[in-house]
Amino acid sequence: MGYFNPEPKTRREDFFDMEEELERLSRGLKFGKLVVVSGLRRYGKTSLILTCLNEEGYDYLYIDCRLLPPGMVTLSSILKLFRDELERRVWAKRVLRRVGEISLGDVKVKFRDEETLLNILHALEGKVVVLDEAQELRRSRYRFDGILAYAYDHLNIKFVVSGSQVGLLYRFLRVDDPEAPLYGRPYIEVRLGRLSESDSRRFLLEGFKQCGVEVSEGEVEEALRWFDGVIGWLTYFGHSRVVGGERLPSIVDKASKLALSELEHALKIYGVAEGRYREVLKAIALTHPARWTQIKRWVEAKLGKIPNNTLTAIIKNLMDAGFVEKTLEGYVISDPILRNGIIRFW
Numbered sequence: 001m002g003y004f005n006p007e008p009k010t011r012r013e014d015f016f017d018m019e020e021e022l023e024r025l026s027r028g029l030k031f032g033k034l035v036v037v038s039g040l041r042r043y044g045k046t047s048l049i050l051t052c053l054n055e056e057g058y059d060y061l062y063i064d065c066r067l068l069p070p071g072m073v074t075l076s077s078i079l080k081l082f083r084d085e086l087e088r089r090v091w092a093k094r095v096l097r098r099v100g101e102i103s104l105g106d107v108k109v110k111f112r113d114e115e116t117l118l119n120i121l122h123a124l125e126g127k128v129v130v131l132d133e134a135q136e137l138r139r140s141r142y143r144f145d146g147i148l149a150y151a152y153d154h155l156n157i158k159f160v161v162s163g164s165q166v167g168l169l170y171r172f173l174r175v176d177d178p179e180a181p182l183y184g185r186p187y188i189e190v191r192l193g194r195l196s197e198s199d200s201r202r203f204l205l206e207g208f209k210q211c212g213v214e215v216s217e218g219e220v221e222e223a224l225r226w227f228d229g230v231i232g233w234l235t236y237f238g239h240s241r242v243v244g245g246e247r248l249p250s251i252v253d254k255a256s257k258l259a260l261s262e263l264e265h266a267l268k269i270y271g272v273a274e275g276r277y278r279e280v281l282k283a284i285a286l287t288h289p290a291r292w293t294q295i296k297r298w299v300e301a302k303l304g305k306i307p308n309n310t311l312t313a314i315i316k317n318l319m320d321a322g323f324v325e326k327t328l329e330g331y332v333i334s335d336p337i338l339r340n341g342i343i344r345f346w
Contacts, residue, residue: 003207004238009047010054016203016231018048021190025052028188029128029160033152037162038169039192040322040334041262042232045162048192049130053160060128061085061092065136070268073140075117082120095123117147125156134161135168145173149181167320194229203234211242219248226252228336252340260341266321273314278346279303280314281323281333285342289330 002014009015012022025048028035037045053060063081086092121129131137137144151157163169174180175187195203201224208215226248227233233255240251263281267274276299283298284290295315299306315331318324325334333339 001239001242002210003203004211004235004242006235006239008050009044010050012051012055015047015051016044016206017199018044018192021048021192022052022055024188024190025049025160026056028190029056029058029158032186032188033158034148034182034185034187035158035160035190036169036173036175036187037160037190037192038166039164040166040230041164042230042236042335043164043192043194044231045164045192046132048190049132049160049162053128053130058128059089059091059126060130061089061124062130062132065131065133068136068139071139073137073142075140075142078137078140078142078144079116079120082117086120095120118150121147121151121155121157128158128160130160130162132162133164135163135165135172138168138172143181146181148173149185152182152185165321167316167322171320195231195234196229197224200224200227200229200231200234203231204238207235207238208242211238213242215241222248226336226340230335230337233335233337252337253344255337256341257345259335259338260345263323263338263341266323270317276303276306276310277314277318280311280318281342282346284324284331285333285339287330288339289327289332291330295331 003016005014015022025035025037029052037049039045050062061082063085065081067081068077086095148159148161151159161169161173163172170176173182175182175185177183201220204215204220204223223234223237227237236255237248237251240246240254241248246254267277270277279299279302280295283295287294287298292311292315296306296308296311299311315324319326322334323338325332333342
């Protein structure tokens with residue numbers, strides 16, 4: 001169903017007008033070995049990557065790091081993602097066979113062994129490996145950035161690394177840390193943002209035209225105010241409107257609950273500190289924009305005294321995770337639909 005297909009796009013004709021970003025990703029793959037695609041949730045990163053790879057005919061593995069289990073990530077769980085993806089690719093069957101045949105010295109390598117990942121990468125020379133939501137790999141004691149650096153230096157493999165939690169993504173990659181494995185290695189960054197108001201309007205109008213559905217100008221304008229150029233939410237609105245015949249208020253409520261559910265899942269990693277994170281987010285959502293002092297007063301009124309450095313660390317973590325942005329006026333919730341969810345359903 002064209003633009004309103006909720007699945008990640010894989011064809012240029014279904015992918016809305018990001019020619020500059022597609023060209024930059026294409027150049028990065030053609031002339032480089034590492035491309036970092038960043039942008040907040042629902043900004044179209046996965047669609048951009050898959051469209052480029054399919055349009056240009058690359059053989060690739062798509063590793064969705066969101067499928068890693070919660071808590072500390074083990075090497076075996078990382079290997080399982082690679083194995084499952086390899087088993088889905090016809091061309092990759094021979095890679096699995098090669099892995100089973102490789103020996104290191106006198107030791108025969110089995111799939112569960114620690115050296116297997118290196119063997120897989122050796123067998124993948126000439127291919128592209130996509131690590132989507134790669135910041136999840138930071139939860140592993142296994143230094144995956146070291147593996148990336150090794151492959152960068154010694155293998156003919158191209159990596160596309162993407163993440164919606166931009167601060168955490170770069171905290172994982174550490175490309176600016178002189179002590180880190182990837183430091184000094186050239187890479188191309190493709191950063192996605194919101195659509196402009198005019199592009200958002202065109203996206204909706206063309207999408208409804210593709211589906212043969214008429215929507216009033218007033219409903220389109222109200223949707224633009226709610227979804228604020230986030231292409232994933234605009235797609236969600238279009239799909240819900242076309243397929244389910246739903247109206248905008250119902251769609252906004254469902255989207256807000258979905259965004260809030262994702263936030264609640266993400267906050268679980270903070271354990272007993274989760275309550276503080278919730279109150280910080282409430283303060284920012286209700287004040288919007290919120291000054292640091294306003295946030296502190298709110299949290300202390302709800303939970304009691306909080307040290308300055310603790311509050312600063314919480315705000316930084318929320319910014320790194322992509323839930324909060326800092327503007328000249330103060331801190332804001334990055335996603336307007338998430339803000340609505342916090343205000344209405346928390």
